[in-house]
Amino acid sequence: MSKYYLSYLEELESEAIFVLREVWAQFQNPVILFSGGKDSIVVTHLAKKAFYPSKIPFALMHVDTGHNFPETIAFRDKLINELGVQLIVGSVQDSIDQGRVAEEKGKSATRNALQITTLLDAIEEHKIDCAIGGGRRDEEKARAKERFFSHRDDFGQWDPKNQRPELWNLFNGKYFEGEHFRVFPISNWTEMDVWNYILQEQIEIPSLYLAHEREVVWRNHSWIPNSEFLTLDPREKIVTKKIRFRTLGDITITGGIESEADTLEKIVQEVSAMRQTERGNRSDDKRSENAMEDRKKMGYF
């Protein structure tokens, strides 16, 4: 007997595909913001399905802080090659060299906030009118307030107090010159949904998500990976641990968790028993209560 209902994941998949096609139909020059993290990988996978048998009809854009996990870059280049799409790189290093932004100082300095300028510059330079992101509402309390189609003014800013109503599945992507949109096709997915989907679809992900041995240092309640960018405190010690990452950001701020989960099945199991949110290990969100909202207002992902 045929089934005449969609499973929860199929329904989310169908919704995301609908949103991606709507982007293609409503905008002139959209891109997928590709970080190399699982959410942007899932969005890219969904875009492949949305336009099959055509190839993805827009470019992937990577805002490169220069503080990458080498695995992320290798993964990105391989994927771009397979998809046959264009890659646009916005480089934070270039923004620093051009004097557009100044590097933060001190031990906890990161390039996280600097990305905003690089991102907005790249959007302007390439005349991008829609940047598709992998943001999910369950990630963070300010993200919980996002629309699918989220308007940005000509300074790239988000005005959370004055968002357009968004009814049913009618998405208003109209903008004036200089403005743009951020669109979030997987708004309604949770971390668990993303993992279940990756497992179901057998989507390839960077090995960093799977448990592996790595040199790390204990900082801010999580294991920060050793890298050329790390400045050690005299009291801090490098140790080797079996860890994995729940989210991927800059190598300087992404903390890993101790884990034995070295297969997708084990990750799904582990995530379902988690008592901490995935962003709990990211020092960029810990800076203040409204860290995410403030960055988003300025134009962050």
Added chain:
Amino acid sequence: MEIERNELLRFSTAGSVDDGKSTLIGRLLYDSKSIFEDQLEAIENTSRKRGHEGVDLALFTDGLRDEREQGITIDVAYRYFTTPKRKFIIADTPGHVQYTRNMVTGASTANAAIILIDARHGVIEQTKRHAFIASLLHIPHVIVCVNKMDLVDFSESIFNKIVDEFQEFVAKLLIQDFRFIPISALLGDNVVNRSENMPWYQDAPLLHTLETMHISSDYNKVDARFPVQTVLRPQREGFIDFRGYAGRIASGFYRVGDKVSVLPSGFSSKIKSITGPNGKLEEAFAPMSVAIELEDDIDVSRGDMIVRSNNVPESSQDVEVMLCWLNNRPAQPRAKYTLMHTSNEQKAMIKEVMYKYDINTMERITDDVQLKMNDISKVKIRTTKPLLIDAYKDNRFTGSLILIDDQTNETVAAGMVI
């Protein structure tokens, strides 16, 4: 033939400002152990900083700085949680009248609504407005929670009085299924756990009700409607002749070989293939996103609709709709707007305001035709080309439309076809 699986319930909150909607959602998440440790810690810190005794549960959804400072909800927050019985998507919406547009946003995709009423105040204008909007949106199931029972000594007679008041009001509306639960969101009575303070209430607490209520499907299974979003022309090896019409099935079923018509042109053809997210399919149904190929080469583009030849929607340039005005700029009589309906977009004019509602009495106002923020009215709209419509009550997706102000690009109104 039809098998329903109720694995997902989307519900939204409604009710006046400070009735306790966000507190209730916080309580629901907290008592069902759906809160992560670091979230709880963060909220305990904020509560302490703001001089709250205990944890302010509303902070789980009131995530914006301004919301926390003012202690109100400004825009919808979406939360997700799962129990062994069901998955839930919650839209916690604002009660403040100024933000009614955001309540409408949250409610438009819900299959159930929880309307809160402050036991001390009973049914007030904003309760009525939200109940009316829920009924216009055809949210099939409504749970009325009479909240803050702790402040009225858990009085059964006060609860009954409010139930009567509400019933009297909704008799004028179209809500099919509603039930009443006395609760205290603050203390947790009848939210996840049964209240010991109200032994007179025999029915299930809120969570159990949400987990077990039958949900009618969002999708009409009879009328096949497929609005074309975009056309896929791969132009690459193996697919040189492929021409797929991409879209999401709004309602009904499609099978390979079905005789279909393309509207508005009216040309007919047969379905040659259906491609779903995982490849070729023999049949597809709402809400699947697919690409459909036709046997004949006919001109099909975005905004067109593929339907079964023996079951077509109404095609008309004049539509009567129930309209919720969502913008500070009032509707200028005869002003033109951009109208979005399915994947179709065109210019439209509000030709006539037939009447507006007095929310308190549900009486029709006919001597004031200016549409102001939060007004609910019945209007006649004229479009430049015919719209392919069904009544909203029969089809949520082909019966809904929005108006966009070209001067601001803002979405200014939500309309439901009568």
